[in-house]
Amino acid sequence: MLTYVVRRLVTAALILLGASFLVYLLTALSGDPLADLRASSAPNRQALMDARSSLLDLDTPAPVRYFKWLGGAAQCLVPFGNACNLGKNIAGQPITEALGFALVQTLTLVTGATVLAILIGISLGIVTALRQYSALDYGVTFMAFLFFSLPIFWVAVLLKEFGAIGFNDFLRNPQIPPGVALGIGAVLGVIAAVVVGGAAKRRLIVGGTVFAVVTLILIYFSITLWFRNPGLGPVVIAILGAGIAVGITVLVSGLKNRKALQSSLIVVAIGVIAYFAVQPLLNEATGLMIFILAVGTILIGVAVGYFMGGYDRGQSMRAAGITAFLVGALVLIDRYMQAWPSYFDNSRVRGRPIATIGAGTPNIQGDFWVLSTDTMTHLVLPTIALILVSLASYTRFTRSSMLEIMNMDYIRTARAKGLSERSVIMGHAFRNALIPIATIVAFDIGALIGGAVITETVFSVHGMGFLFIDGLLHTDPNPVMGVFVCVAITAMAFNLIADLAYSALDPRVRIKA
């Protein structure tokens, strides 16, 4: 095991050396860094050219420059040395500094999108596998192909037009015409009817219910101008929480496990009481406080499950913990909604909340809620775009993995033992289907740092991709190398993690040292 890891690390270091040499040479070869100055008519043209030549060390041939760069970069390996030197970019800024800034921007942009894409993709994949060759399956398959074929810059422009400008116009007078409400309700009803499956009567009932509920809610939103002044309130939180408790219990343990259901419901009750208790606390919120509260919420849920016990204590704890987390999220959403009007009327926002470019409104003033709402409104569009284009591969991969598992002998054995369909799917199939997915998720997380070059360009986020492209357009190897080294190291680390995780999850796979 240890030999294997060490060998992998040594190979990785050699590969990194080779690849970085290649990238450096190619970048240096890709153009003329003085091109814009040569074309300029400034009187001090020669002085500018000399200055840039000495800054980028252009008199030294590129291969030699690479080894100079390598010498500086090697100092980064000294722990706590603070001598890290990745060179300077064309504007004279140290690369390490620029990288730090870009990394934060990129991670805020892609983390949420990736997590959501994975969650949605896996759920869709499982549902389509369970309803193979149904209308839903064909529909999702077609959508997956379509999304996979979408150029993201094209999607982004559409989102800006309809998602941001259109939605902002709608918010000016948030009234939904009855026809639109009926239409949305009908679409969601049909989707629900297709998803449930089963007999025609069951589909009709579910579809009809969804249609009626959605339409009524939309009409209610329209009458009360809810979108201008959104909020949930304790009553809605209680109702939604009860629904969540039942749903989570169905998935985790089945409704037959009464203790699990009871502990989830108790957690919801605690949540509604806590809703009133934490409001004053939330007014002084910071990011750290939210994080501590979230951890505390989960712990309370797990504790409730533990004390309720039942014949399977673990199931109760899991069900109650997940329910607690989701109810906590509802309380948080409610607090964001309370802050929405003050954000909406902020003098910098001026009633057009969904932003089309950038990572934040410049010079915005406000408390924690206004500021984080601002970040989120800027993240909405890029996140949707990224989810759309990366959803397809997760859906298809989960679907094929799940289909393969459902055909295994041990699934037939589980059914033959008389297990319920829920525990066959959740306990036997789903867990095993997750093994191959865990590897591609690890790969994708490794590639996260590389950022979404095109998305960053379209939405003017100055992240890693922007740094790279900007360096490349100026034929400036240093930023290009900085980004490349970060990307390559994380990618290789996560590849190693993926392989180790695979052999840990699937005992048939042995690591050969």
Added chain:
Amino acid sequence: MSQPTQEEEILAQQALAEAAATEASSEETSGLSQGQIVRKRFFGHTGALVGLAVLAIILVLAFTSVGAWGLPGWWKYNYLDVSPLVNDGAPTASLWPLAWGEHPFGQDRIGRDLFAMTMRGAQQSITVMVLIGAIAGAVGAIVGGLAGYFRGWVEAVLMRLTDVIIIIPVLLLAAVVGQIANRRDEGSWFASFASSNGVVILGIFLGFVSWVGLARLVRGEFLTLREREFVDAARISGASNARIIFKHILPNAVGVLIVNVTLTMSAAILLETALSYLGLGVHAPDISLGLLVAQNQEAFATRPWLFWFPGLFIILICLSINFIGDGLRDAFDPRQKKFKAKSAVETTRHSSTTPVVPNVPKEQ
């Protein structure tokens, strides 16, 4: 990353075990040759047929309408011609009554015909795509085949080379290469060739960075096949290495190759459009679909058609190729059988380890 992953090896073992099982259990295909079976399966795949038809229509439309390789086309405008604005440049094509009109896709601000521009862009994008597919397929097959068949130091060298290239994210490498391909230094023969054939150069350069994934797949396939009995039999009866590779192994590996070249091509068209969008691919005055979208995105509010049509063509091309690839995969993969979940009583082992959406990286 550097060694063959455990996954790969376990898949290879499974494939060996299953090959025996599936060869016996194909009743509906008895008496047919491998080619006939593949063709039969492919033409039974509706999605692939529709994709094939759409792609054929686009190809014919793009290459005959504005002409190519110096030949004139049947459309009256050229992608550079400026003509007076008709109806402020709005598209004249309509579905009901079905009419083509003067400028079916509309005109841009200065009066160039969008239909001609889109067709020219589609030509360029398709050219780049085909070049990438062909070069990546050839290089990938050669590198992967040599590494998989000869093992030893050949494999070590070739696969380490692959590893070096594969850790550079595709879009980043392609951006660097695209920039090099666009370099126009004065005076050399390369520059004079490149100035008239910019997209060809771009396609060739991109092809030489896109082969790594294919090389790994082909190598994996060769690794499994060279251990099979028929290869041993051929070797014992005195066949040369070249004969074994071309007569015995390659025909069995060609399915994987074709399927993945197709999928590489669908990723290639997105790669080219993305690079052109970023300003690192096809440059003005030449035109590609991605460049058209990039040039016209600001005009979305006033002239949305400038934005719709090029994007629509990107999606149509990419989507139809994806469907063709899906059909080819179904046709070539003998282990993959259609089955109904409810009636899966018989002992067919359904193995769909490969996701239908390819593993080729998607540019974000």
